[in-house]
Amino acid sequence: MKKYLRISVFAVLILALVVTFAIAGCKTGTESVKATAKTMKAADVTIGFSVWTMEFTFFQNVEKGVKDACAALGFKYTMLDQKSDATQMVQDMNTLVNQKVSGIVSTPVDPGAMGPAVQKARDAGIPVVCADIGKSGPVNALIVSDNFKGGGLAAEFLANLFPDPAATIFGLGNCKPQWTYARQRGEGFKAKADELTYNIQSDIIVQNPSAEGGYDTMQQMMSAAPDIKGAFFVSGREAVGAANYVKSQNKDIKIVGYNGDPEEFIAIRDGILSATILQQPYVIGYKAVETLKEILVDGKSYENVEIPAEVKLVTPENLDQIAKEVMDSTGNSAFGE
Amino acid sequence: MDDIKIVLTPKQKAGSWLGSFGLIAILLIIFGFFSLTLRGTYFNWGNIKNMVSFSSYVGIGAIGMTFCIMTGNFDISIGSMLALAGVLGASAALKLGGIVGVIVTIVVAALLGLLNGLFVTKLKIPAFITTLGMLFIFRALAYIYTNNNPQYITDRFWIFLGNGSFLGLPFPIFIMGLCYLIAFFMLRKAPFGRYILAVGTNSRAASLSGINVENVKILVFTLIGVFVGVSAVLNGSMLGAANPGMMGDGYEFQVITAVVLGGTALAGGSGSLGGTLLAALIVVFLKTGMSNAQVNSYWQQVATGVVLIVAVSLNKLKFWLLGQAQ
Amino acid sequence: MVKFLKLYEKIGIFILIVAASIFLAIVSPNFRNMDTILSIIMQGSYGAIIAFGMTFAITSGGFDLSVEAVMGLTSVIIAMLIPSLGFAGSIIIAVLASCFVGFLNGILITKVGISPLITTLSMQVILRGASLIITNGRQVVISQKSFMSIGASKAFGFLPMPIIYMAVLFAIFYIILNQTTFGRHVAASGSNEQAAKMSGLNISLIKTVVYILVAFSASIVGVIRTSQTLIGIPTMAPGFTLNVLTIAILGGTSLAGGRGNLIGTLFAGIFISMIYYGLNLLNVQIFYQMLAVGITLLFALFIDGLRMKYLETAKIKGIRV
Numbered sequence: 006m007k008k009y010l011r012i013s014v015f016a017v018l019i020l021a022l023v024v025t026f027a028i029a030g031c032k033t034g035t036e037s038v039k040a041t042a043k044t045m046k047a048a049d050v051t052i053g054f055s056v057w058t059m060e061f062t063f064f065q066n067v068e069k070g071v072k073d074a075c076a077a078l079g080f081k082y083t084m085l086d087q088k089s090d091a092t093q094m095v096q097d098m099n100t101l102v103n104q105k106v107s108g109i110v111s112t113p114v115d116p117g118a119m120g121p122a123v124q125k126a127r128d129a130g131i132p133v134v135c136a137d138i139g140k141s142g143p144v145n146a147l148i149v150s151d152n153f154k155g156g157g158l159a160a161e162f163l164a165n166l167f168p169d170p171a172a173t174i175f176g177l178g179n180c181k182p183q184w185t186y187a188r189q190r191g192e193g194f195k196a197k198a199d200e201l202t203y204n205i206q207s208d209i210i211v212q213n214p215s216a217e218g219g220y221d222t223m224q225q226m227m228s229a230a231p232d233i234k235g236a237f238f239v240s241g242r243e244a245v246g247a248a249n250y251v252k253s254q255n256k257d258i259k260i261v262g263y264n265g266d267p268e269e270f271i272a273i274r275d276g277i278l279s280a281t282i283l284q285q286p287y288v289i290g291y292k293a294v295e296t297l298k299e300i301l302v303d304g305k306s307y308e309n310v311e312i313p314a315e316v317k318l319v320t321p322e323n324l325d326q327i328a329k330e331v332m333d334s335t336g337n338s339a340f341g342e
Numbered sequence: 343m344d345d346i347k348i349v350l351t352p353k354q355k356a357g358s359w360l361g362s363f364g365l366i367a368i369l370l371i372i373f374g375f376f377s378l379t380l381r382g383t384y385f386n387w388g389n390i391k392n393m394v395s396f397s398s399y400v401g402i403g404a405i406g407m408t409f410c411i412m413t414g415n416f417d418i419s420i421g422s423m424l425a426l427a428g429v430l431g432a433s434a435a436l437k438l439g440g441i442v443g444v445i446v447t448i449v450v451a452a453l454l455g456l457l458n459g460l461f462v463t464k465l466k467i468p469a470f471i472t473t474l475g476m477l478f479i480f481r482a483l484a485y486i487y488t489n490n491n492p493q494y495i496t497d498r499f500w501i502f503l504g505n506g507s508f509l510g511l512p513f514p515i516f517i518m519g520l521c522y523l524i525a526f527f528m529l530r531k532a533p534f535g536r537y538i539l540a541v542g543t544n545s546r547a548a549s550l551s552g553i554n555v556e557n558v559k560i561l562v563f564t565l566i567g568v569f570v571g572v573s574a575v576l577n578g579s580m581l582g583a584a585n586p587g588m589m590g591d592g593y594e595f596q597v598i599t600a601v602v603l604g605g606t607a608l609a610g611g612s613g614s615l616g617g618t619l620l621a622a623l624i625v626v627f628l629k630t631g632m633s634n635a636q637v638n639s640y641w642q643q644v645a646t647g648v649v650l651i652v653a654v655s656l657n658k659l660k661f662w663l664l665g666q667a668q
Numbered sequence: 669m670v671k672f673l674k675l676y677e678k679i680g681i682f683i684l685i686v687a688a689s690i691f692l693a694i695v696s697p698n699f700r701n702m703d704t705i706l707s708i709i710m711q712g713s714y715g716a717i718i719a720f721g722m723t724f725a726i727t728s729g730g731f732d733l734s735v736e737a738v739m740g741l742t743s744v745i746i747a748m749l750i751p752s753l754g755f756a757g758s759i760i761i762a763v764l765a766s767c768f769v770g771f772l773n774g775i776l777i778t779k780v781g782i783s784p785l786i787t788t789l790s791m792q793v794i795l796r797g798a799s800l801i802i803t804n805g806r807q808v809v810i811s812q813k814s815f816m817s818i819g820a821s822k823a824f825g826f827l828p829m830p831i832i833y834m835a836v837l838f839a840i841f842y843i844i845l846n847q848t849t850f851g852r853h854v855a856a857s858g859s860n861e862q863a864a865k866m867s868g869l870n871i872s873l874i875k876t877v878v879y880i881l882v883a884f885s886a887s888i889v890g891v892i893r894t895s896q897t898l899i900g901i902p903t904m905a906p907g908f909t910l911n912v913l914t915i916a917i918l919g920g921t922s923l924a925g926g927r928g929n930l931i932g933t934l935f936a937g938i939f940i941s942m943i944y945y946g947l948n949l950l951n952v953q954i955f956y957q958m959l960a961v962g963i964t965l966l967f968a969l970f971i972d973g974l975r976m977k978y979l980e981t982a983k984i985k986g987i988r989v
Binding site: 461465467468470471472474475476477478479481482483485486490595598599602603608638639640641642643644645646647648650651654655658 | 776780781782783785786787789790791792793794796797798800801805910913914917922954955956958959961962963965966969970
């Protein structure tokens with residue numbers, strides 16, 4: 006026991022010595038970033054896209070946007086799937102740097118955990134643009150939906166339906182607190198509701214981020230606040246589930262979702278869901294690549310710029326018009342058909 | 343030893359070969375396959391360094407788990423353990439510096455492991471259940487302590503551990519190597535190693551032979567904590583943050599998969615640290631290869647599951663060929 | 669002490685529920701009405717039904733980690749097939765497919781000899797990938813709205829169907845486990861596989877049927893949930909497996925195998941639902957809810973451990989228990 010204790014201590018001391026020398030000798034690169042000074046030819050550009058997951062329509066659309074933009078601009082394209090794992094996200098970014106891509110687009114599963122990885126990319130002269138979600142570290146740009154405003158739009162919509170604040174109760178189906186940027190939707194909703202003096206009696210975090218989770222949460226909401234008139238769910242999938250629960254109880258509670266996934270469009274068309282806030286994942290992805298083009302080919306400089314992407318309120322009234330707009334701009338059906 | 347010639351039947355020869363080289367063969371086949379099909383993007387020194395470096399996440403944590411499963415126990419709380427130790431260490435680092443933060447992370451994790459060990463041995467609650475309860479409790483504590491805010495890690499020392507290089511190799515590779523060396527030493531040279539296997543094979547017999555079974559178990563659980571703590575340090579460094587909700591998500595399954603894939607039997611009593619290391623590498627090499635090959639993500643999932651089953655089947659094949667009872 | 673523990677063995681989890689009910693009733697006015705109570709039981713039924721199957725699996729000495737993926741598979745099969753096969757046809761195919769998955773699990777575990785952990789974990793990953801491939805990543809909306817009645821309607825105007833399904837399935841599983849030879853064989857193979865084999869039991873057959881039962885129970889819940897949301901969801905119920913495992917264990921089914929406590933599972937399912945639902949009513953933060961589950965688990969099994977210790981030594985001493 007004593008012998009191997011000594012060896013372990015010895016080993017740890019050597020390790021400490023090594024680390025000290027290494028830190029003293031090496032630069033891991035801190036605040037300085039290498040600005041990409043030279044410009045490139047489009048044909049030489051490879052864009053690496055690191056996506057959160059391909060399991061949901063939103064990201065499938067971001068990917069389409071990135072892919073189409075690359076095709077339109079003559080860039081080469083490669084994609085790595087983080088599979089909703091933050092450690093994989095960091096490894097993938099390192100992999101892309103290693104593959105010497107020209108620029109990186111990322112929809113990070115955990116934006117707070119990309120700091121060192123982005124630093125490595127910038128040290129290698131590779132610009133990084135985050136598409137939606139969020140960012141940390143020295144990214145060049147972030148293109149993100151104005152989630153806060155979107156939440157506010159939902160509150161306004163519900164307020165318009167029920168003009169009397171004193172007699173109206175709303176509910177909020179929130180997301181888990183670690184999704185910092187999606188949380189803004191709830192924050193925006195609450196802020197606008199406060200401003201218009203409406204009462205949000207039930208603010209529940211949806212445990213299971215899937216349609217059946219919204220179904221269950223709506224059940225809980227209606228138990229907690231039986232006179233509830235309307236509710237906003239920060240994730241569209243959950244909103245559709247919630248709306249279905251309302252329907253099954255033959256009540257008339259107005260549910261608003263967020264995202265604009267095909268199942269939401271169909272639910273609005275069928276009169277089950279009252280409204281949703283449409284994000285534009287395709288446009289976000291497309292714009293991300295265009296921004297990289299400006300950096301790489303045009304030689305423009307971007308540092309930590311936030312570019313907001315518009316969100317739109319979709320209601321039964323403007324449903325068809327918006328669907329047409331989506332089809333025109335992206336070539337995809339908003340109903341997923 | 344006299345010269346006793348052991349004649350193996352052809353079946354047994356095949357089984358023996360499979361046992362010694364099976365995992366290495368699988369790793370080389372995977373590496374070779376992707377290198378041939380992807381060429382430059384996969385088969386380059388930078389990528390290999392990257393893959394090995396990231397294997398340390400599961401690889402180091404799996405060391406403690408290998409010991410644990412060898413004694414016939416189980417710890418399903420390590421993901422939450424990783425998170426709780428990580429956030430406590432990270433928040434300590436914000437006030438007291440990186441070195442303190444790193445030490446706090448490892449010490450906290452070790453203490454959590456110790457807690458598990460005490461519950462299992464003194465209170466006699468089965469390991470699976472204890473650690474299942476702790477899975478919830480540790481995670482809840484991580485949320486509560488940080489009020490659900492990620493703890494960012496910016497200290498130079500800490501960031502270096504996961505991201506820096508020495509002699510051209512990423513630092514995590516050294517740390518992983520060191521951990522495995524220490525572990526091999528404990529297993530082969532120290533009496534502790536024999537005790538673990540004895541307890542795993544037959545704890546009553548071990549107890550009757552004079553081994554303090556309880557202490558061995560407590561030590562094993564504490565070791566899980568220590569190695570998980572080291573993993574937490576490296577993970578926090580690479581990610582630059584400790585997120586109470588996401589850190590260590592799914593970790594327990596990745597680690598247990600690596601241990602079982604590496605040939606350590608769930609019943610206890612036999613196992614291989616080398617196998618664990620190879621298994622951790624195999625999983626990362628495979629996933630990276632499929633990703634780089636732009637294989638459809640959904641098919642990647644299917645492939646990962648199938649490969650796992652095939653790999654374990656080969657292990658079974660080995661035992662069958664050797665004519666051993668498993 | 670022995671008397672207390674013997675009593676606890678029978679009604680332990682029940683006591684917990686009563687205690688929790690009293691607590692919640694005092695603290696939250698919303699808890700006291702019938703609607704809420706039925707809702708809590710209904711939300712507990714999803715986990716409880718699958719936990720019945722899981723109880724079988726644990727009793728036979730294994731467990732099944734692929735249940736949430738089986739739910740997803742059922743969901744997408746139904747959604748894709750309803751347009752052509754109608755309600756009954758698509759449900760039958762989906763459930764059969766899930767039973768086949770259970771069959772595969774059983775074969776891999778018994779014939780190839782892979783541990784239940786790796787088999788079902790791998791199957792989980794494979795099925796999730798397969799479900800996504802089937803729908804090409806989409807969530808498929810079911811347009812025949814009347815499908816909703818399967819999971820969302822109420823019998824006699826007030827009793828939600830899922831509760832009825834839970835009761836029926838409970839009765840079926842209970843009878844199988846406790847009243848049939850097969851059930852005794854399942855317990856036998858779980859408590860001492862070698863002895864069971866030597867007594868002539870066909871372990872492979874027994875265990876395979878068990879895994880088919882688990883998949884079956886997961887599939888039923890998949891049908892219910894798909895009907896409620898009217899969407900075929902390939903990624904249904906992420907993380908639900910842990911919930912189900914917790915329910916089965918909290919219910920008192922020993923992981924050592926050989927003793928399955930279905931009554932305990934039933935009450936544990938309701939209890940867990942009370943924690944999550946009830947504490948939500950009280951606006952207790954999710955983190956504390958998780959803490960509550962963990963502590964309950966440890967407490968319940970600490971008592972279980974005490975029980976085993978005292979009752980076993982009492983038996984050895986010859987005291988009648």
